[in-house]
Amino acid sequence: MEAARSSQRARAVIGREKSDSLSFLDLGILTVDLAGFDAGRKYCGLVRRLSAAISTDLEVSEGISMAVPNAVGESVLMGGGERKRKRGSEPSAPLSKWRTEGEQRIYSSRLIEALRRVCQSSASAPSASSSDHVRSCAVRKAADRVLAVSARGRTRWSRAILSGRTLKHRVRPKGSRPKPVISAIVARAAAQRRKTPALEKKTRVLGRLVPGCRKLPLPSLLEEASGYITALEMQVRAMSTIAEAFSAAGSASLPPIHANPM
Amino acid sequence: MSSRRNRARQSGSSRITDEQINDLVSKLQSVLPEAGIRRNDRASAAKVLQETCNYIRSLHREVDDLSERLSKLLEESSSDQAAIIRSLLM
Numbered sequence: 001m002e003a004a005r006s007s008q009r010a011r012a013v014i015g016r017e018k019s020d021s022l023s024f025l026d027l028g029i030l031t032v033d034l035a036g037f038d039a040g041r042k043y044c045g046l047v048r049r050l051s052a053a054i055s056t057d058l059e060v061s062e063g064i065s066m067a068v069p070n071a072v073g074e075s076v077l078m079g080g081g082e083r084k085r086k087r088g089s090e091p092s093a094p095l096s097k098w099r100t101e102g103e104q105r106i107y108s109s110r111l112i113e114a115l116r117r118v119c120q121s122s123a124s125a126p127s128a129s130s131s132d133h134v135r136s137c138a139v140r141k142a143a144d145r146v147l148a149v150s151a152r153g154r155t156r157w158s159r160a161i162l163s164g165r166t167l168k169h170r171v172r173p174k175g176s177r178p179k180p181v182i183s184a185i186v187a188r189a190a191a192q193r194r195k196t197p198a199l200e201k202k203t204r205v206l207g208r209l210v211p212g213c214r215k216l217p218l219p220s221l222l223e224e225a226s227g228y229i230t231a232l233e234m235q236v237r238a239m240s241t242i243a244e245a246f247s248a249a250g251s252a253s254l255p256p257i258h259a260n261p262m
Numbered sequence: 263m264s265s266r267r268n269r270a271r272q273s274g275s276s277r278i279t280d281e282q283i284n285d286l287v288s289k290l291q292s293v294l295p296e297a298g299i300r301r302n303d304r305a306s307a308a309k310v311l312q313e314t315c316n317y318i319r320s321l322h323r324e325v326d327d328l329s330e331r332l333s334k335l336l337e338e339s340s341s342d343q344a345a346i347i348r349s350l351l352m
Contacts, residue, residue, distance in 0.1 A: 095293070119336045132333065139329040139336070202311040209318045222286035225314055226293045232321040239328040246335040 098230040107150050108238045114142040115242075147235050156220075157228045160212020283307070290314055 097103055118138050144161050151158035206221060207214045210228050213221050287307050294313050 115332065115336060118333075122337075132330070135333040135337070136326070136330040139333045140326060143325065143329055196308075199308050199311065202308060202315065205315050206311055206318075209315055209322075219282055219286055222283075222290050225318070226286075226290045229290075229293050229314070229318060229321070232318070232325065236321060236324050236328065239325065239332065243328055243331050243335060246332070 095226060095230050098227075098234040103150065104234055104238050104241075107146060107234065108242060110146045110149070111143055111238060112242065114146050115139065118142055143235060143239060147231055151227075151231060155227050155231075156213060156216070156224050157211045158231075 118135070122135055122138070148158035148161035153159055153162075203218055203221065204214075206225060207216060210221070210225050213224050216224065284307075287310050291310050291313075294310070294317055
């Protein structure tokens with residue numbers, strides 16, 4: 001009965017995804033349902049603030065110390081993935097969700113909306129601030145943020161992107177996020193016994209490249225990296241499609257549409 | 263076997279087995295764009311990590327180039343065209 005109710009809720013939430021974006025608040029509600037944690041309630045409060053911050057384009061500087069255990073997040077996303085797979089026949093692995101065309105279309109539409117906002121904001125701002133470099137940075141940040149939202153907060157890199165864009169731009173105000181530091185240290189000590197220094201160095205480089213994964217032990221880092229790579233591939237595909245469409249529209253010199261004012 | 267892996271992960275990954283790492287490394291390798299035929303364990307973990315770093319860097323560069331292109335295209339297109347393109351892509 002519990003499972004039926006929660007799967008019903010999951011289906012309702014996923015159905016809503018078609019019209020507007022699935023907010024983390026929905027994810028929090030699902031968490032409470034499926035796991036019945038107290039932590040889920042704390043998570044809800046946190047993501048309420050986060051979703052408000054996203055919609056007003058602010059940058060959340062505090063760490064999103066996720067109270068959601070990964071296992072729960074997995075089951076939620078598996079339910080969502082099953083649902084979406086009715087459209088495309090993909091194997092049930094979380095990585096291949098980035099390769100479905102539906103996902104890419106969702107990302108493209110969200111990205112276009114974000115781009116329009118960027119365009120409008122740069123149009124309203126004085127032209128001194130809208131140099132090319134600034135604007136392309138804004139575009140890149142918007143694209144990354146939309147990508148992270150599409151990941152629905154399940155992966156560490158997406159949460160890191162949404163909580164402040166730490167790597168590329170500024171130094172983080174706090175030292176580290178309130179993660180379980182002790183187990184991370186123990187794990188790293190255990191892993192280091194097997195790793196050579198060359199591996200260690202490459203691991204560190206990789207941790208710097210993937211956002212939010214600097215102090216991660218090797219297995220989690222590898223998982224995050226593979227998810228991040230597939231997501232980046234989808235981002236590249238979507239952005240190149242949009243760029244092609246724009247340049248084709250520009251060169252074809254479409255007549256302005258006056259018939260139906262939007 | 264999978265239960266052992268799950269248990270290791272849930273207990274703060276206190277027992278990272280070599281096999282677990284090799285598993286993840288091979289999964290990562292499958293994601294990378296393989297030009298050669300070096301799939302069967304011949305790529306050591308260090309090589310896979312190196313390829314991964316290079317690949318991520320190149321993807322970042324592509325995203326930067328594309329966002330530059332998009333920003334240039336955005337400033338010269340009107341909002342009408344943006345609406346058209348959105349309807350085309352949906």
